[in-house]
Every structure is written in C-alpha cells, then in structure tokens.
Amino acid sequence: xxxxxxxxxxxxxxxxxxxxxxxxxxxxxxxxxxxxxxxxxxxxxxxxxxxxxxxxxxxxxxxxxxxxxxxxxxxxxxxxxxxxxxxxxxxxxxxxxxxxxxxxxxxxxxxxxxxxxxxxxxxxxxxxxxxxxxxxxxxxxxxxxxxxxxxxxxxxxxxxxxxxxxxxxxxxxxxxxxxxxxxxxxxxxxxxxxxxxxxxxxxxxxxxxxxxxxxxxxxxxxxxxxxxxxxxxxxxxxxxxxxxxxxxxxxxxxxxxxxxxxxxxxxxxxxxxxxxxxxxxxxxxxxxxxxxxxxxxxxxxxxxxxxxxxxxxxxxxxxxxxxxxxxxxxxxxxx
Amino acid sequence: xxxxxxxxxxxxxxxxxxxxxxxxxxxxxxxxxxxxxxxxxxxxxxxxxxxxxxxxxxxxxxxxxxxxxxxxxxxxxxxxxxxxxxxxxxxxxxxxxxxxxxxxxxxxxxxxxxxxxxxxxxxxxxxxxxxxxxxxxxxxxxxxxxxxxxxxxxxxxxxxxxxxxxxxxxxxxxxxxxxxxxxxxxxxxxxxxxxxxxxxxxxxxxxxxxxxxxxxxxxxxxxxxxxxxxxxxxxxxxxxxxxxxxxxxxxxxxxxxxxxxxxxxxxxxxxxxxxxxxxxxxxxxxxxxxxxxxxxxxxxxxxxxxxxxxxxxxxxxxxxxxxxxxxxxxxxxxx
DNA sequence: CAAGATAATAAAAACGTTTTTATTCGTGAT
DNA sequence: ATCACGAATAAAAACGTTTTTATTATCTTG
Numbered sequence: 230x231x232x233x234x235x236x237x238x239x240x241x242x243x244x245x246x247x248x249x250x251x252x253x254x255x256x257x258x259x260x261x262x263x264x265x266x267x268x269x270x271x272x273x274x275x276x277x278x279x280x281x282x283x284x285x286x287x288x289x290x291x292x293x294x295x296x297x298x299x300x301x302x303x304x305x306x307x308x309x310x311x312x313x314x315x316x317x318x319x320x321x322x323x324x325x326x327x328x329x330x331x332x333x334x335x336x337x338x339x340x341x342x343x344x345x346x347x348x349x350x351x352x353x354x355x356x357x358x359x360x361x362x363x364x365x366x367x368x369x370x371x372x373x374x375x376x377x378x379x380x381x382x383x384x385x386x387x388x389x390x391x392x393x394x395x396x397x398x399x400x401x402x403x404x405x406x407x408x409x410x411x412x413x414x415x416x417x418x419x420x421x422x423x424x425x426x427x428x429x430x431x432x433x434x435x436x437x438x439x440x441x442x443x444x445x446x447x448x449x450x451x452x453x454x455x456x457x458x459x460x461x462x463x464x465x466x467x468x469x470x471x472x473x474x475x476x477x478x479x480x481x482x483x484x485x486x487x488x489x490x491x492x493x494x495x496x497x498x499x500x501x502x503x504x505x506x507x508x509x510x511x512x513x514x515x516x517x518x519x520x521x522x523x524x525x526x527x528x529x530x531x532x533x534x535x536x537x538x539x540x541x542x543x544x545x546x547x548x549x550x551x552x553x554x555x556x557x558x559x560x561x562x563x564x
Numbered sequence: 565x566x567x568x569x570x571x572x573x574x575x576x577x578x579x580x581x582x583x584x585x586x587x588x589x590x591x592x593x594x595x596x597x598x599x600x601x602x603x604x605x606x607x608x609x610x611x612x613x614x615x616x617x618x619x620x621x622x623x624x625x626x627x628x629x630x631x632x633x634x635x636x637x638x639x640x641x642x643x644x645x646x647x648x649x650x651x652x653x654x655x656x657x658x659x660x661x662x663x664x665x666x667x668x669x670x671x672x673x674x675x676x677x678x679x680x681x682x683x684x685x686x687x688x689x690x691x692x693x694x695x696x697x698x699x700x701x702x703x704x705x706x707x708x709x710x711x712x713x714x715x716x717x718x719x720x721x722x723x724x725x726x727x728x729x730x731x732x733x734x735x736x737x738x739x740x741x742x743x744x745x746x747x748x749x750x751x752x753x754x755x756x757x758x759x760x761x762x763x764x765x766x767x768x769x770x771x772x773x774x775x776x777x778x779x780x781x782x783x784x785x786x787x788x789x790x791x792x793x794x795x796x797x798x799x800x801x802x803x804x805x806x807x808x809x810x811x812x813x814x815x816x817x818x819x820x821x822x823x824x825x826x827x828x829x830x831x832x833x834x835x836x837x838x839x840x841x842x843x844x845x846x847x848x849x850x851x852x853x854x855x856x857x858x859x860x861x862x863x864x865x866x867x868x869x870x871x872x873x874x875x876x877x878x879x880x881x882x883x884x885x886x887x888x889x890x891x892x893x894x895x896x897x898x899x
Numbered sequence: 900c901a902a903g904a905t906a907a908t909a910a911a912a913a914c915g916t917t918t919t920t921a922t923t924c925g926t927g928a929t
Numbered sequence: 930a931t932c933a934c935g936a937a938t939a940a941a942a943a944c945g946t947t948t949t950t951a952t953t954a955t956c957t958t959g
Contacts, residue, residue, distance in 0.1 A: 236680070236704075237703075238914095238915060238916090239915065239916070240915080248938080248939090249938065249939045249940075250915090250916085250917095250939085250940090251917080251918080251919095251938080251939065251940075251941090252937090252938060252939070254916070254917060254918085255917095255918095255938090258917080260918095262936085262937075262938090263937075263938080264936085264937060264938085267937080267938085279678070279699050279703055279704075281674065281675060281678035281679050281704075282675075282679055282915080282916070283624070283679055283680050283914085283915050283916070284675070284676065284679035284680060284681045284915095284916095285620050285623040285624035285629070285679075285680060285681075285914080285915075285916090286620075286624050286914070286915030286916035286917090286944090287679075287915075287916050287917075288620040288916090288944095289618070289620035289621050289624050289914090289915080289916070289943095289944050289945065289946085290915080290916045290917050290918085290943075290944050291916085291917075291944085292944070294620070303645075303649070304639065304644065304645050304648050304649065304664075305645030305646065305649060309639065309645070310638075310639050310640030310644070311640065313639050313666060314638070314639065314640060314666075317666045317667075326665075326667065326672055326676075327665075327666055327667070328663045328664065328665055328666075329639075329663065329664035329665075329666060330661075330662075330663055330664075331648060331649075331652045331662055331663075331664060332652075332661065332662070337661055339616065340616060340617075340619070341619065341661075343614070343616035344616050344617055344618055344619035344620075344622075345571070345618050345619060345620060346619045346620075364614050368572075368614055369571075369614075369616075509847070512844070512847070513847075573944090573945060573946090574945065574946070575945080583908080583909090584908065584909045584910075585909085585910090585945090585946085585947095586908080586909065586910075586911090586947080586948080586949095587907090587908060587909070589946070589947060589948085590908090590947095590948095593947080595948095597906085597907075597908090598907075598908080599906085599907060599908085602907080602908080617945080617946070618944085618945050618946070619945095619946095620944080620945075620946090621914090621944070621945030621946040621947090622945075622946050622947075623914095623946090624913095624914050624915065624916085624944090624945080624946070625913075625914050625945080625946045625947050625948085626914085626946085626947075627914070680915095900958105900959100901958100901959100902957100902958090902959095903956100903957085903958085903959105904955100904956080904957075904958095905954100905955080905956070905957090906953100906954085906955075906956090907952100907953085907954080907955095908951100908952080908953075908954095909950100909951080909952070909953085910949105910950080910951065910952080911948100911949085911950075911951085912947100912948085912949075912950090913946100913947085913948085913949095914945105914946085914947090915944105916943100916944085917942100917943085917944090918941100918942085918943085919940105919941085919942075919943095920939100920940080920941075920942090921938100921939080921940065921941085922937100922938080922939070922940080923936100923937085923938080923939085924935100924936090924937085924938100925934105925935095925936085925937100926933100926934085926935085926936100927932105927933095927934085927935105928931100928932085928933085928934100929930100929931085929932080929933100
C-alpha cells in the first residue's frame, strides 16, 4: 500500500533482477552486448513492475526530447483542428511526438521553449512579444512561425502569400465576367488583410478597374460587422456590385446573409467570395466560395522546416500560395 | 558564432558572475539569503545571457513538472475547443500549466504518463486499451477520464449523467404539452446514447406514454443518417410526432432539415431537441434546443479532482447533470 | 580579545537516465 | 602456466537543476 506509491525506477528493476543499473539500461535499449538470458530476465522484471523510463531523466541526459511543440493562443477557431491534425501527422512522419501548448502567457511560452521542454517549436500565438521573438531568433531551440514573418538563424516563417491570394481572387472574378466590385475589410491593423486588399486592387487595376470608396466596407473579420455594413449599403440604394470579396470567411458569410435578408440573391445578383475556407463556408446556404491557406500543407512544411533546422539548417521565409475553392456563392455572370 | 549555439546553463551564469552554481540558483529562486548586491549582479548576468532554466533538469530534481496533460485522440470535433479552453483556465487557476498531447498511439501516451512528463493526466482518448488503463488505475501519476468510467486509487472519471439527461428532456417536452414522441438513436454501441434513451423512455413511461418502434429511428450520430431516416419516415405517411429527441446534435440538425425539406415546420408542427450543444445548433435555422454536458464545468471538475489526487486524494466517480438550452426548435404546444 | 553567533558563499549530494570506462572471469594460444 | 583477449557485467561520470550541508569571514558579546 504505502510503497505502492513510490515510483518505479531503473534502480528498482536492477535490484529486483540482481544486476547493475547500466545492465538494465543496456537491456532496455537493446544494446547488443548482454547475455540473452540476462537480457530476457531483465525485460521480464521490467514488464512485471510496469517500469517506464522517467522522461525528465532521459531527456536531460539526451539533451533532446523527441517532441515538437505547437504553441497556440487558442484552439476554438475553425482552423486549429485541421492545422494541428496536419502537424501531428507531419511530426509522426518525421519520428517526433507532438505536444500542444495552449497558453496566453508569454513567460510560460518562453520558459518552455528556452527550457528545452521540446526540441523545436511551431508558433501561432500572438502573446509572444517582439522582444522575446528577438531572443528566439538567434538563441534556444529552432522555431517556425506561421502567424508572422520573422526569419533568423533559428527561426523561419511559413506564411500564406496574401497578396497573391488577392490577385487570384481578382482574376477569378474577372474571368467569371464581373465588372463592379466591392471589398469588405478585415481588421485594419491586420497585415494579411492589407496584403489581400492590395493584391486584389492591383490586379483589378491591371484590368482597368478601380473600386470607389463607398464600395469598400467595414468588416472587422466578423459576421455581424459585415452584415451591418452590407445592410447599410443596401439601404443607401447604391447600385449593386457584381461581386464582393471579403477579407475573411466570417465576414463573407455575414455579407451573404445581409444580401439574402435584403432581398438580393447570391449568387444570381451578387457573387460573394471569402478567405480561409472555414468549415462554416460549407454549411451555410449558399455555400461560400473562398480562397484557402491550405493549413495541412502549411503544417507539413512547417514541421519539415523545423526538423531541418534542428539538424542545423538555418531559418528562411517560406510563402505558400492559396487556392480558390469554388462553391455556390459565385458563378459566371450571365452576360 | 560557433559557441552562439551552445546552450546557456546555470554554470555559464555562475562563471560569468564569478560565483558558485548554488549561489546562482539561490539568486534565481530568490531564496532570501544572498547579499543584495550579489543577487542583483547575478540576475543582471542571467538577463544579459538570456538564461532560462533547463526544465528537464529542474523537473527531474523536483520530481514534478507543474504541468497537467490533456490526452486527446483528435481535436477537430466541436467540443474540443470549449473543453480545452475550460481545462486551460482551470489549470491556470490551480497554478498548473497545460499541455495537450494529440496522439492515437497508446504506447506514446503511456510513455508520457508513466514517464512523468506531466504531473497528472486528463484523458479523452479511445486509443488507450483496457490493459493499460488497468495499470494507470493504481500506478503512475493520477489520471482523470472524461470519456469512460474507471475508478481506482489513482484514477477518477467525470462523466455526464446521460440517463438523467434523457429524463430531463422527457420532462421538458412533457411540460410543453407534447404527447407523441420520436427518438433518433446514436451509434448502437454507445453507452451514453443508450442511457439517454433509457432515461427518456423511463420518464415517458411514468407519464403513461410509450413510443412504438416505428418512431425510433436510426441516426448514427450523423447529420445525413438522421436526415435520411426522417425523410423515409415522412414518405411513409405516418402521423407526425409532436417532438423528436435525437441522441446528439448532429442528428437533431439532420432531422430538422429533413422536416423542413419535407414541408413540415419546426417547431410549429414538430419540436426537435438534440444533445451536446455543439456550436452548429446556434448557427442553423431554426436554432436547435439541446441538452448540454457543460464541458466547461466538466473541465473544471476534472482539473480540480486531478489536483486533489496529486495531493493524495484517491479516485472517485463524479457524475454531472446536464441542463437544457431552449432554442427555436422547441415551443409549447398550442391548443 | 576569545568565542560563539551570524551572514554570505561554496561544495556536495541527489533526481533518473545513458554512455563511457573499468573490472572480472573464463578461454584459447603460446 | 602465463598472457592476452573477448565476453559479460559493473562502476563512474555526466546531463542541469535544487537543496542540504559545509566553509569561510565578519560581528557580537562577555
């Protein structure tokens, strides 16, 4: 009873098997140097005692953990499932385990990264400030960011090329025959939303099209904000655009709902296209065309790069192009 | 350059500050025994070198990590966000960090639990077999299960009382004045779905109501299966039930859609009630009344119990009652 | 001013591994 | 019979901490 509670260590196995600690270690890590009988006897004892190596001791000695860390600030959003799944699989393919650190506390995060709790870190976490990022850039274990651009000796970034995404959306909509466009902004401080907008507008300009300010609506990445903006627009009686590009899917959905509730058919009168490909785009009616980041690809690339950095490679910036997922909310304009 | 790469340890700080290792340790853990000047000098050096304690060394010495582990087999479902959020907060409130172990590999899971990678484990992971569970029941670090009932010296379960939930749904619908009921099954092997059904039917029986077999439909926990079953039912021309209880939300949503597409108004002609309170229940139209497990409560209780077990308490079974969340899909029967 | 208390720091032990080095013992060759 | 060698096992060192114990040097105090 009382000693049930003591943890079984390699020492216990050694004593029980009447053998030295190092011999037990050799048996467990099948270093081929032991007499077969001894080895078998030791393994038998270890099994009987349910011995499992203490990872703190082992990792300390090894100077490595065999674990990659994914540092998230939240897990509730629609992306995280897909992202972490893909990262999990990529880790497995590379012989690593995955641990997800859910934390908003930059100090904890730093303690875990610098403290060698894992061998490498994938970071999608706004909590980490620029000073700490500066440390990680050159010191400690390798890091890969998928939420910000930051390259150093020890850190890489794998980011969606938002500018390219904006361009692609423009080309996609132009090819469908649309001429008049509306853009729904994201959060104004958001870098990616800005890039998407720039790419979108630049590409339209190439086609000789400009978008006037009253066709650039507030969206704030939120369903409700977009809904309200579009509703207000409809009330103003201005001519409808042919197509609306929203800075993310949630605002695209809000916009689509506002059109529907305002008696405007999507996609017959107005096309709507979002960005991100969250699950909800498939569930609403009409389903929403979007351009996606391909999180699963991003996860795989992040892990691959991380492993390479662990093996000595230095950091770099990797950009990924998105792809458009056509759904019900867009269609060719009937002449 | 070359020695940039070496990891900074407490030794480096000691050498740089011209002081012994133990003195550095005392300075960092502000044991109040050092001359203020010495302490300040040491902290200054540590800061300059970006020293962070190696957690493997520290945890090894401490025999503890200050970390609780959440062992998930997946993260994509609708519950996980809410659950992990609540667990995260509960951990923080108890002074622990949280790490999420995403893994389908029972051996890895066992290695981490038995290997003291964390101080306690919350398990929602079907990958762990009954033999391994048997080991954890009495050995290793404390564990709390939220997906199965298993109580031992070192393990507890925090489960939703599904039978009670089924009863509550029955009472709720009876109070609304409904008389004729339909039940949509979950997966037949699922313990909870079975309990819900039993509680529901038992409570109806108390009111003198029975449900005939053709009003018990297949649902399989899936939207489509429920949709198809209800559609088939509608085609059969049998009289409509007043209310439908589905074994989970997804099948409730599928049923609701089937009624709508079959020209039957929810809730005017038929009420629909699900179970789980997934996010989608709020997003569909009509929104779906449901009974929820209160994951956030479950998370908090799981963590509390886990911490108590770490402090010596032994395991127990904790059951939680759900609560009904009324939404648009249910209303009092007119007449 | 000697001696004991106190403040400040250093040394050593321990946590549980793995790995390098050392020991023991039997065996075959000279 | 001695030696060298190889097989088998054991001992010791190391990983980076924290903590307990030891060592100084400095003060008090009678």
